[in-house]
Amino acid sequence: MYLQLAWRNIWRNPRRTIVIMTAVVIGVWAMIFLGALMRGVSAQMVKNGIATLTGHIQIHQRGFRNDPVIENSMHEPEMVEALLAEYLPSDARWSPRVRVDAIANNARHSGGLTLVGIDPEREAGVSFIGQAVVKGEYLDAGDEYGIIVGQALVDKFETKLGRKLVFMSQDTERDIASRAFRIRGVFRAEMEATEKQYAFITKGAAQKMLKLGAGISEISILLADYEDAESVADNLKEVIPPDSYEVETWRELLPLVTAVLKMYDWFIYIWYLVIFIAMGFGIVNTILMAVFERIREFGLFRALGMKPLWIVKEVLTESFFLLTLGMIIGSGLGLLSIHALADTGIDLSALSEGLEFVGMSRVIYPVIIIRDIVVANLVVLVLGIAVSAYPAIKAARFTPVEAMART
Template sequence: MSLPLAALGTLAWRNLWRNHRRTLIMLAAIAIGVWAMIFMAALMRGMTDQMVRNGLQTLPGELQLHQRDYRRDPSVVNSMEPPAGELLQVLQSAPVAGWAGRVRVPAVISSERGSRSVTLLGIDPEAEQALGSLPEDLFEGRGLEGKGDRGLVIGASLARRLETALGKRVVIMSQDPDNNVAERGARVVGIYRGRLQGDEDRFVYAGRAAVQELLGIGQQISEIAVSGNDYRRVDEWYPRIAAAAGSGLETLTWTELDPFLGSMLAVQDGFTLVFMVVVFLALSFGLVNTLVMAIFERVREIGLMQALGMRPGLILGQIMLESLFLLCLGLVAGNLLAVLTIAPLASGIDISSVAQGMEMMGMSATLYPALHVQDMLMSTAVVIILGLLASLAPAWRASRLDPVAALTRD
């Protein structure tokens, strides 16, 4: 027998509106639940995106190439030649959006008041621009003007700790390939505010050529950082670069370079799903109660339909359809509400009052909610699947009613 969907659909839809107030209250509850799922997911996505992006700007890049031993011993000994030939060709073609060769060595910076251990970055400012890895907030002085710039750009926090200031001279010291101390005096030409205070203390920027000269390593560099502008799709273009780099170099994606950062995405996906399920479990009590009440009010009618020859399966189907309509309406309203409330927040939510705590998690003072279609789909799937599962019990009971008892129910 073919399923009389039109008949069941008409009945389900009209039964839904028998008690307008109850249906509207339940719809509002589902809509708010769905909104909460998507809104919270957008906030969490925004937080994760920000943490990952901040992390990638610090790394920097979504992919890096190093000398094979560099990660074990990130000293100048494990430097490599700048890219050439096939590797250079690949780095200069899509989907690579930018790349930079940089010298990155441990160093000590000293002022007349103190010393701090830092990471000295010898960079080409023009190339770094494409990676977004240059300090954004240069609040005193200037940025590096080229790879030959002999000045230093240091973080505001480091300047405070060293009790130094713009224009003052400091000494930067590291080791050359022969393990001799390499040092020179340099003037602080810029002071930056980092996205994270830890960055301000840690990173000191200098022209790449000036650092190469200090260390006596010719044109050699420590790493090549590559960006494709979409950290989620790095696996698609990683193999081409790894093949061009050959076995002499180690090619690592950001998830391998920073496993904690890499695990953020999986953790966030899992957490979002758990959150959605928890919200819906709370909601499901209301849904089941609504269905139970709706069935209780029309037990006689269900008995009548059985007497007329409706199979139990069709009665179950009709009640499940009723639940499906309710869920779908709630989903549409909830998704709409989510879009309407998240869109105005595209310019970010100011969380500066708690920014210090958030900074420890790698976040900055503005949170940008990220509305992802996948979260809307996930909430839809959670609501439909769990909603129908929750509806099964009352629908099953209705379909198994004794028709005589149902018809004589007071």
């Protein structure tokens, strides 16, 4: 009967109950839905960062990361490759690369970019480039003069498929290395900056152009689950000589993304708090109104022998019902909204140039994390009950005579 009393009391003034419940529903919906969008942004940033060329783990010659010149390349990668074959999980994929800053020229334009020499077959399983060619064709392993460039670079250089681009860089002997490549394919990437930044040739062509022999700049590793990156990297660090090589995870390779992710974690919880504060005033106000409307009744409860603590419990139970109903509906709507956008996402193309600065995609897909839903609901429930304590205590403090004298 105790619960029945609380349940019936919240429906004594249905309009007021619906108004406050709507506030809770909107609050919970906003927490879950906008939280999922933020998670989507951060997940996309990680995905973009990893898929672009980072991978989950990279191995470099010690010193390359501080000074990424061609002299700091891995000169004997075979030993590392043999260790990878032995110690990496069977579902992991890896790809060796040559990577060098270069200047691209054609008759009309010139500009700086990163020239990447790849093993086409291995690279297709590691980075985005295997699936990104939209015009022309992907590279063959033996292609000495073929190059794949981004659509944005093609536009910038006013060139097209089949035309030549000349690349200049510095070789291992510190001489200017120069070579012309023909555009075999054009790729599209999630971010326009990627299309302008990278041009892909075969590893053999890069080694020849830069007089690198069998040397490479890095090995990029892709695991089945990015959460395993730390443990796999730790295992590799035990077998790969640390004085010659550096093994780093995506968190170390993408410090900006890592920092943004950390910031998002906190931002989501601050967001929850901000929403709750707005909602909290509504809750306190409504419960307070309900309490003052029923002061005579609380006086009666006291007169009949109900202890003050029971009155607090009674008011808090009413809040609990209100909050729980709002939470159930709000969470349901939040999940429905997320489901509705799961395939299409939200297109932010109009803002894409600004967003790309921090590695965000043009389209944001919401990502559900159970922990966020639980935390959002807990914030509403725990803080909602906490703010309801004020009117509840107020209701319990009236003496029976004082309360029953109220009209």
